[in-house]
Amino acid sequence: MERVPEQRNLVLILARAFAAQLATAVFLLDPEGTIIYYNEAGERLTGRPFIEGAGSTLEDWMMRRRPRDEEGHELPIQELPLGKTMLKREPAHGIIRFQTEDGVDRRIETASFPLFAHTEDFVGTISIVWPIEEDRP
C-alpha cells in the first residue's frame, strides 16, 4: 500500500491513548529513538509543547538538556534509563537531573519499558517520568 501514509503499530496507538488520559508524564519513542509522543504532563515537565518537540530524537534532547546523575555528572545515552531501554530493549529505572526549556532544574525518577507487539516485534519505548521533591505536583 505505497500510497498510504505511515501507520503506527497498534501497541503505540494504544499506549498513546493511555498516556493521553494520564496526569503522569509519559514519553513514547519509536525503535529508532525518535520522540513520537508525550502527553500534557510531559509538556509541563519539559516546559516544551509536544508540537515543538515532535520528531526530535533522544540524542537531540540530550544535546539540549544535558541530563546528569545525582552527583552532577553528565550521562551518556547508554546510562540514561530511556537510552538503556532503547538500546538494550530491557526495562530500566533511575533518578536523573536535567534543565527544562524554561531553565528550571528538575530532578526526576523515571522507569522505561520496551514495547513488544503481539508478534514480539520491538515497536518502541515507553517512559514514565515522575518529578521528585519540590517538583512533585
Next chain:
Amino acid sequence: MKGRVWGSRGSIASPGPDRKRYGGNTSCIELRPPGCDVVILDAGTGIRELGVRLVREGAERMFLLLTHLHVDHLEGLGMFEPIWREQTELHIWGPASPVASLEQRIAKYFSPPLFPVHLSEVPATIEYHDASESEWQIDGARFYSNAIIHPGPTVGYRIESRGRSLAYLTDHEPALGADLDRDPSAWISGFAIAHGADLLVHDCQYTPQEYAHRLGFGHSSTEHVARFARATEVDRLLLSHHDPMHSDDQIDAMRDDVVARWGVDGDRCTAAAEGSEIVV
C-alpha cells in the same frame, strides 16, 4: 470482485421475526477476486450455508481470513462442510499471538467439551498463516493485514484485485485510540487498511447512546463509523456486525444516521444484509 454476505450479525447468532431482512447469522463474507479461488472473511455461523454451496460447486482450494478468534467469528467452522472432505485444501490466516500458534488457539474451540471432534481429526488439509502485519499475494489478488483496536489479537484485512479494493474491519473501535477528526492518520487504528478503499466493511454495532455504556467493548457507534469513513476517504461503506438486540427497523435507522453524519449520498452506505451481493 464479487461476493456475498452470508452473515452480518455481531456477538451471537440471533434469528427472529423482526430481523428477517438483515438476518441472524454471525460474520461471514464470500469474496471472489477474479482469477483467484474463493476468499472467505470470518467463520461465523453464516459460513455453514456457504460451505454447502462450495461443496455443490466442487471447490477444493479456499482461503479463510479470520479477523480474530472470538466465538462469533469462529463458531461456524465446525459446520463448514468442505473441512470434512479429504480433497479440500483450506488456508487459514489469523492474528498472531506470542503465547500460542493460530492452530493451537483454533483448537481450543475445536475440541471437547466445546465441540465433539478435535481439530486434528478434520480430514481436510489445513494450513495456518499468521497475519498480524502482513502482505501476500494469491493468484491475481493482493492481501494486507494489520492489527486493529479490539480486545485481544485482532486484524483488519484489505484485498486488492485489478485496481479495486475491499477493506474488512468488522470488529473495530478506532475511537478508543484517537480523535478521528483531528489526530494524524498514522495514529488512527485501521487507517492504512481502509484508506481510499472502494468498499469498506465496518463495524457499526451501537448507537451513540448505547456506545456510552459499551466503551472498550471493541465496537463502533454510528458516529464513529461515519467519522472513520470520512477520515479514510473510502468510496462506499457496508455496515456490519449488527447488534443481536437490534431489529431490522433499528438497523435501518442506524444506517440513515451514518449517512447523515457522513454527509454523503445515501447510495454510498448500506447495511449488510444476509444473502446480499457485493460488487467492488
